[in-house]
Amino acid sequence: MDQVAMVFLNGEYLPLEDAKIPVLDRGFIFGDGVYEVVPVYSKVAFRLDEHLARLERSLAAVGIRNPYTREQWRGFVEGIVARQSFEDQAVYFQVTRGVAKRDHAFPKNAQPTVFMMSNPLVPPAPAVVEAGAAAITAQDNRWHRCDIKSISLIGNVLLRQLSAEADATETILFRDGKLTVASASNVFMVKDGVIYSPPKNELIMPGITYDVVVELARANKMPLEFDAI
The missing domain is CATH 3.20.10.10 (D-amino Acid Aminotransferase, subunit A, domain 2)
Known part of the structure; x- marks a missing residue:
């Protein structure tokens, strides 16, 4: 099985190879987005609320609308963790400002793009x-x-x-x-x-x-x- 077999994209869990993001996404064009990485031990996310609070601060700081509630975020992280075969994980997720024509100014009606994946958490070598x-x-x-x-x-x-x-x-x-x-x-x-x-x-x-x-x-x-x- 692929180490990153299942991912999350805009409310849907799907195989990595099926996940597609438009080339006009502002994350691709401008790097216009924020991210988090959450360590997971024995399939339990470590300090998840603190990570989600930091995500909320980052989104507010750059003026990206938070597309989900704290409870929804928690459920999505738990969902991606449960869909992996490995116990210890590093969950990466990012939120971009969404898809719009190329213009530095914020688009008025773009929907944020949310992507999440998980990889095995590799401990430091002895x-x-x-x-x-x-x-x-x-x-x-x-x-x-x-x-x-x-x-x-x-x-x-x-x-x-x-x-x-x-x-x-x-x-x-x-x-x-x-x-x-x-x-x-x-x-x-x-x-x-x-x-x-x-x-x-x-x-x-x-x-x-x-x-x-x-x-x-x-x-x-x-x-x-x-x-x-």
Whole structure:
């Protein structure tokens, strides 16, 4: 069976090979849309409400109408998870502004396009867990609204390619000499028993994992500091 056998498109579950999106969709033309990725363990979505809340914030920030209620979104995610054969998954879904003639201004009557798929969630290799992952550093040249989970990811793509060419796992980013994030990760630093991280702002994706790390650190009485690094 194909690893991505069934997908969700605009209210319908169907085989991946049958899913079709018009070429005038603004997600294809402009990268005009937002997305989420939800980890799933033993077919249970992790922190789904937090992911859906972030999706709602991203949609509001870019002025795309949310086509579904929170309960409907929850049902669609559970539906795509149930249709896969693997237990641990990474559910990807995106909402674009829809199909319209090519014009930068928002179309008046376009219906949002919703696409969802799930892939196996691959854990880090034991060697990486044991010894750590290699990383390089680079200048953070992404746009200034990184708190929006936009599908326009060419900046992240180029930064991730830098690490791939260097046989590294990640690219850690600095803007004006200060740490922001990595190309696809939040960053924490431990020094003298204190956990440091840049505070959340428009240059940093408000990661769900970021929140979990903070919660666990506080629950275990570990000192935390949020400041420019």
